[in-house]
Amino acid sequence: MKKRKNHSPDFKAKVALEAIREELTLAELSKKYDVHPTQLGTWKRAAIENMATAFARRGAAPEQVSAAELDKLHSKIGQLVVERDFLANASHQLLGTRGKKW
Template sequence: MSKRKNYSPDFKAKVALEAIREEMTLAELSKKYGVHPNMISTWKRAAIANVASAFERGKSDAARISEAEIEKLHSKIGQLVVERDFLASASHQLLGTRGKKW
């Protein structure tokens, strides 16, 4: 079995841009770049869908990534708080009055 081919984002953008221009058919582009026509169509749809993000002023890609990271960390904090409360109540039940509550 052969290894999957990974294409660089620059290459994908170049091919998608040519597909958007429609100067050549997908079959011709496929032959020119050695990529399946379905893959070119997928790259073209992705480029068209994400073209608006190039003109956004507010948030950059780094900001979107950091928001996702923050959301992940908040969920982890919530999980740890639940675990701490559970263990505190369990130790209180085991130790009776000797146990200290948080």
């Protein structure tokens, strides 16, 4: 059984870039770099999906959540905690010692 290979991000980027160029098929790249074709496809897809982040502004502020939306989310969390506790207690009462306590 072969030991699992850990490839560096630089290697993955290089191979993914060659796969994007499509000068060689995935099977040929697989043979050239000794990497499974499915893995090459995964790296290629990840490179294409994350390509836009390379052009994002570095100092760009993350999306701001409004105070009203934050309050709404906190109240929803509180509601879910109360429901969970209620159901856990009801379950414990129904099942007795067989039930698991959260």
